[in-house]
Amino acid sequence: MYTLNDIISRTPSPTPWSEGDNIPWDDPGFSRRMLAEHLTQDHDLASRRAELIDSHVATIVAAIPPAPGRVLDLACGPGLYLNRLTRLGYAGLGIDFSPASIEYALAHSGEAEYRLADLRTTGFGSGFDAALLLYGQLNVFRRSEAREILGKAHDALQPGGTLVLEPQTADHIRAAGQADPGWSAHEEGLFSDRPHLLLTESFWDEPARTATQRFHVVDAESGSVQRHAMSNVAYTEAELSEMLGQLGFVEMRVATSLTGEPRDDGLFALFATA
Numbered sequence: 001m002y003t004l005n006d007i008i009s010r011t012p013s014p015t016p017w018s019e020g021d022n023i024p025w026d027d028p029g030f031s032r033r034m035l036a037e038h039l040t041q042d043h044d045l046a047s048r049r050a051e052l053i054d055s056h057v058a059t060i061v062a063a064i065p066p067a068p069g070r071v072l073d074l075a076c077g078p079g080l081y082l083n084r085l086t087r088l089g090y091a092g093l094g095i096d097f098s099p100a101s102i103e104y105a106l107a108h109s110g111e112a113e114y115r116l117a118d119l120r121t122t123g124f125g126s127g128f129d130a131a132l133l134l135y136g137q138l139n140v141f142r143r144s145e146a147r148e149i150l151g152k153a154h155d156a157l158q159p160g161g162t163l164v165l166e167p168q169t170a171d172h173i174r175a176a177g178q179a180d181p182g183w184s185a186h187e188e189g190l191f192s193d194r195p196h197l198l199l200t201e202s203f204w205d206e207p208a209r210t211a212t213q214r215f216h217v218v219d220a221e222s223g224s225v226q227r228h229a230m231s232n233v234a235y236t237e238a239e240l241s242e243m244l245g246q247l248g249f250v251e252m253r254v255a256t257s258l259t260g261e262p263r264d265d266g267l268f269a270l271f272a273t274a
Contacts, residue, residue, distance in 0.1 A: 002225035007216050013203050016210040017142065019229040023215070031100035033190050038078050038101065044265065047080050047135070056258040057084045060132065063271050064162040069129035071112075072156055074119055074149070075137035079105030079112065082132075086110035092128070095119060120145050124156040131157055134258075136168040136267055139232040146233065151247050157274035163249060165270040166258055170209070170234040172266025177204030177211025177232075191228065195220035209234045237270070244272045 024030045037046035044052060067089030073082040076094030078101040091111040096102050102116045131153040138146050153163055179202040187195050199216040210233050217226040241252045249272035257263045
């Protein structure tokens with residue numbers, strides 16, 4: 001546990017991942033609070049609202065081999081995409097690091113299986129017709145880890161299978177890393193069930209082309225501090241296409257979004273064939 005003095009003496013500009021691997025997706029309390037953010041229909045900040053997910057699923061179905069087929073959903077969250085796909089005749093496997101999300105996905109699954117695991121260390125299996133890695137989750141991994149995950153996804157796909165990526169744009173990540181610091185007060189929130197102050201700082205590392213956000217959570221009653229950090233790697237469309245080509249993917253196609261329409265959420269879509 002940190003104190004207010006640790007905030008004062010903090011490193012002025014941390015290097016990416018130097019203050020922790022990532023925010024605690026696998027912590028039971030954080031996982032429970034994040035699930036509520038996934039399921040709310042008030043915003044699109046964790047998962048998208050139902051109407052937008054329905055539109056995305058229609059795009060995905062048009063881009064991947066037809067049902068019946070098997071879909072691999074990487075960083076699947078509470079299964080909001082894969083469970084919809086099973087209702088359309090697909091089967092598949094969803095993998096995520098969050099215990100509350102996997103518990104929810106299992107409770108609402110159709111022909112899908114779900115596994116609580118780290119994408120960096122678990123195997124993906126084989127024989128899939130499509131693989132999904134959505135909502136900017138590729139960017140949270142170090143470059144070497146992202147390459148390994150995409151390589152395992154390629155090996156999990158049957159020849160002619162489709163990879164659907166939804167990365168964050170390089171401009172969006174750079175802007176996040178150059179954002180001004182700020183603070184907010186909460187009765188409860190994503191980082192705590194208790195009243196707290198949330199202090200946020202952002203940093204952009206140009207040589208690494210990586211943004212880091214640092215979060216200090218100050219408990220209102222005790223003054224104790226929790227510190228979390230999250231780093232995101234910025235890729236250009238050309239960089240991702242080159243990486244995918246080196247891993248054996250072909251027929252890369254980039255779209256402005258999963259709906260095909262321009263959006264202001266800092267995400268784009270990339271489709272590739274194994």
